[in-house]
């Protein structure tokens with residue numbers, strides 16, 4: 133492929149604005165860390181309405197509803213999904229409950245935005261997606277990075293061929309966690325892979341497509357969850373991704389997409405809002421897109437806007453993150469999981 137000359141500037145992101153999509157009535161299932169940030173993000177940056185919250189305990193539901201000024205607080209997931217005033221359920225339970233939570237909402241006829249990972253493996257992801265399609269409701273994995281303005285800049289750089297022939301993807305995700313945290317708990321499908329590893333494998337398969345070969349090496353914590361994993365994926369045309377996830381150490385969490393004409397870098401944390409830099413292969417020129425948004429989980433609302441946009445257009449999945457992309461990622465991650473010797477307790 134002949135190199136695309138670098139233009140004067142990187143493309144501007146094209147993402148839906150808060151007032152360009154219908155205002156959905158959201159029910160939130162789970163009252164933990166991400167649920168709180170998701171609701172705060174919607175309430176501060178969109179016209180989306182969070183009308184109900186569901187928890188395992190009435191006290192927790194009430195406390196969450198009070199903290200976020202939510203009208204209705206219910207004790208059971210079944211009560212939340214049966215609420216006729218809710219049209220979309222945000223699933224924010226731990227990984228091992230995503231399948232159960234999502235299927236419950238889908239069977240009740242609700243659209244679902246399910247926290248990552250959509251399921252514990254490719255089979256669960258496919259099952260959830262198929263159930264939503266059969267029920268005629270929208271379903272999307274809340275892999276929030278893909279809906280950020282930053283990622284739309286990357287999307288356009290790739291689509292325009294500015295990097296030339298993309299040969300290499302590098303990405304890492306290493307974070308520190310204090311006990312007790314569900315990521316350290318084997319009973320909750322803990323370990324680095326489903327929380328952190330899925331970001332790097334999603335990124336690699338998003339850029340390079342499915343993995344034709346997976347080589348992985350990892351280690352377990354004394355409690356029996358995956359501590360860290362190094363992964364090498366081979367994609368079409370022998371393009372390679374070199375990936376790492378760990379809960380044992382804090383790593384740069386940066387990502388690189390290298391092509392024959394130019395190299396794109398996402399300074400860490402690559403999966404959050406942040407800058408995009410593209411440097412010509414000879415190193416003589418760099419273009420930078422500078423992130424106007426503050427870094428952090430305040431940007432979670434972009435995935436809700438994408439869900440609202442799609443639901444408003446009558447779509448059952450997002451063209452930016454369809455079921456086949458989730459299954460493609462989970463298939464690679466399943467093979468990593470197998471090679472590093474992790475098993476997750478069955479969820480049925």
Ligand SMILES: NC(=O)c1ccc[n+]([C@@H]2O[C@H](COP(=O)([O-])OP(=O)(O)OC[C@H]3O[C@@H](n4cnc5c(N)ncnc54)[C@H](OP(=O)(O)O)[C@@H]3O)[C@@H](O)[C@H]2O)c1
Nearest residue numbers: 162163164165166167187188192224225226227247248249
């Ligand atoms: N997009 C992101 O940046 C991001 C960041 C963090 C996490 N996540 C994802 O979001 C999901 C939740 O993570 P989190 O960090 O928010 O977890 P968390 O703080 O532990 O919250 C999970 C919530 O699920 C509910 N729950 C239902 N059954 C449960 C059970 N058997 N054990 C524990 N909790 C149960 C609990 O709410 P009740 O007590 O009210 O029932 C709990 O507060 C995970 O799948 C994770 O991958 C995404």
